Every structure is written in C-alpha cells, then in structure tokens.
Amino acid sequence: MKIISTIDELRDQLRGQLRTAFVPTMGNLHEGHLSLMRLARRHGDPVVASIFVNRLQFGPNEDFDKYPRTFEADVAKLEKEGVYVLFAPTERDLYPEPQEYRVQPPDDLGNILEGEFRPGFFNGVCTVVTKLFSCVQPRVAVFGKKDYQQLMIVRNMARQFALPTEIIGAETFRAEDGLALSSRNGYLSTAERTEAPFLYQTLQYVAEQTRAGHADLAALERDAMERLAARGWQPDYVSIRKRMNLQAPGREEYEAGAPLVVLTAAKLGATRLIDNLEI
Numbered sequence: 510m511k512i513i514s515t516i517d518e519l520r521d522q523l524r525g526q527l528r529t530a531f532v533p534t535m536g537n538l539h540e541g542h543l544s545l546m547r548l549a550r551r552h553g554d555p556v557v558a559s560i561f562v563n564r565l566q567f568g569p570n571e572d573f574d575k576y577p578r579t580f581e582a583d584v585a586k587l588e589k590e591g592v593y594v595l596f597a598p599t600e601r602d603l604y605p606e607p608q609e610y611r612v613q614p615p616d617d618l619g620n621i622l623e624g625e626f627r628p629g630f631f632n633g634v635c636t637v638v639t640k641l642f643s644c645v646q647p648r649v650a651v652f653g654k655k656d657y658q659q660l661m662i663v664r665n666m667a668r669q670f671a672l673p674t675e676i677i678g679a680e681t682f683r684a685e686d687g688l689a690l691s692s693r694n695g696y697l698s699t700a701e702r703t704e705a706p707f708l709y710q711t712l713q714y715v716a717e718q719t720r721a722g723h724a725d726l727a728a729l730e731r732d733a734m735e736r737l738a739a740r741g742w743q744p745d746y747v748s749i750r751k752r753m754n755l756q757a758p759g760r761e762e763y764e765a766g767a768p769l770v771v772l773t774a775a776k777l778g779a780t781r782l783i784d785n786l787e788i
C-alpha cells in the first residue's frame with residue numbers, strides 16, 4: 510500500500526485510473542470502516558482510502574483535539590484489506606491556505622437533526638468531501654449508513670453537482686450487543702459501554718411501535734427521549750423521518766406507508782453517540 514500525503518503525488522499515482530473506489534475516513538479504523546473497504550473492493554479497483562481529521566466539521570467546543578489518532582494501527586489494517594493507496598494529507602497539504610470557498614448544503618437538510626445540534630458540521634463535511642473527490646477522482650465512494658444524514662447529503666450533493674462519482678451506502682456494522690461501531694465508542698467508560706446498546710434498543714422500540722401503527726409519532730418520539738433520560742442519557746433527538754428527504758412524515762404519508770427511518774443522537778456521560786434504524 511502506498512501512503513501519500515500530497516495532492517500532486519496522489520494525482521500522479523492515480524493518473525489513468527477510471528474505476529477507483531474511494532472510502533474517506535477520519536482514521537481510528539474499526540471493523541465498520543473495514544467493511545466499507547470490502548464493499549468498495551466489490552465496486553471498483555483500485556481501492557483508495559483517506560485518513561484526515563477534518564477541522565472544518567468540528568465545532569469550537571467539540572472533540573477535534575482529542576479525536577483518536579491511531580495512524581500506525583490504521584495503516585496495518587488497511588494493508589490487510591488490500592487497499593492500494595492511503596491518502597493521508599496533513600492540514601497543510603489539504604488546506605494550504607484558509608479554505609474560504611465552502612460547499613453549503615440546503616438548510617432543510619443541512620440544518621436539521623445533526624445540523625441543528627452541530628452548526629456548520631455538514632458545511633465542513635461537504636467541503637472536505639468535495640475536495641477529497643477532486644483529489645482522488647473516484648468512480649464510486651462508500652459511506653456508512655451509520656451517518657445516515659451525511660450519506661444523504663453527500664448523495665444529493667454529488668447528484669446536484671453532477672459529480673462523476675456514484676455514492677454507495679453501506680449497512681451499519683454493529684457489535685454483538687447491537688451498539689453501532691464508532692470511533693467515539695472508545696471514549697466510553699466500562700459502565701457506559703454496558704449501557705450504550707440501550708440506544709439501539711430504543712430505536713428498535715420506536716421502529717416496532719411505528720410498524721404497529723402507533724397513533725401519534727410525536728408522542729412516541731417524546732416517550733423514547735424520556736426512556737433514555739430515565740437511564741441517565743441526555744438525548745438531543747429521537748426523530749422519525751421520511752427516508753427520501755429526512756422530513757417529518759405527514760399523517761397521510763405515515764398511513765400510506767412512506768418508507769421511514771428513526772434517527773437519534775444522545776449523550777452518555779461526556780460521549781455523544783448517534784444511530785439510526787430504517788423502519
């Protein structure tokens with residue numbers, strides 16, 4: 510595997526490649542990321558991964574500085590997966606000057622759910638993804654459904670800008686007890702790690718109730734938030750949305766069986782976890 514940090518070198522290395530499959534990451538790789546690499550391999554060749562902790566998508570009080578950086582271990586994992594190139598730019602390589610041109614998603618998608626609680630987050634994501642795509646020029650790129658809203662925003666962005674990159678969504682990789690794998694799980698204490706699967710159980714509860722035709726989705730969302738709070742969580746949201754655009758379903762749409770997804774974000778101690786479940 511070639512490890513490349515500069516844009517020029519990356520372009521030289523990938524020149525002429527027409528079927529590149531790309532997996533952007535922020536490192537601290539776990540089985541969830543590796544499943545994205547395997548999916549990428551089924552959709553293209555060569556597989557290119559990136560590791561870049563993107564300052565633009567972190568708020569001033571978020572965990573940019575303490576975000577886990579485990580480069581050596583990540584490299585070993587990617588080599589095992591047969592990744593051809595790892596693009597691992599420094600901040601100066603990717604942002605040699607302040608990144609003043611930004612890619613701003615529309616408010617009705619970028620400022621809801623995660624975007625409401627993490628202002629500027631999707632602007633940072635769209636900007637870095639656009640720049641990484643410009644560097645790698647992939648034919649396909651793989652994003653996990655764990656970050657459901659991110660996947661939808663990137664997919665819409667690629668469509669609206671007519672980018673020559675197909676966006677592929679990968680199923681969420683879960684631990685045996687149901688907890689979605691995430692680099693931030695590493696922040697959990699032992700007691701919190703034992704409690705953490707309750708977030709997914711809450712999503713399963715909401716999904717079951719919704720499938721059973723629960724009469725009042727807003728009340729169901731409140732109920733789920735209360736269940737989390739009763740066990741010491743601080744939920745930001747539990748929200749049932751239409752899969753097609755992440756807007757809340759109207760009663761008629763719900764009754765007509767519009768495909769739905771329930772999304773949540775909640776803090777357990779100091780760690781904020783997100784998860785979702787298609788209904």
Ligand code: PAF
Nearest residue numbers: 533534535563634637656
């Ligand atoms: O999902 C992530 O790890 C990041 O948001 C991404 C897509 C690599 C952009 O920094």
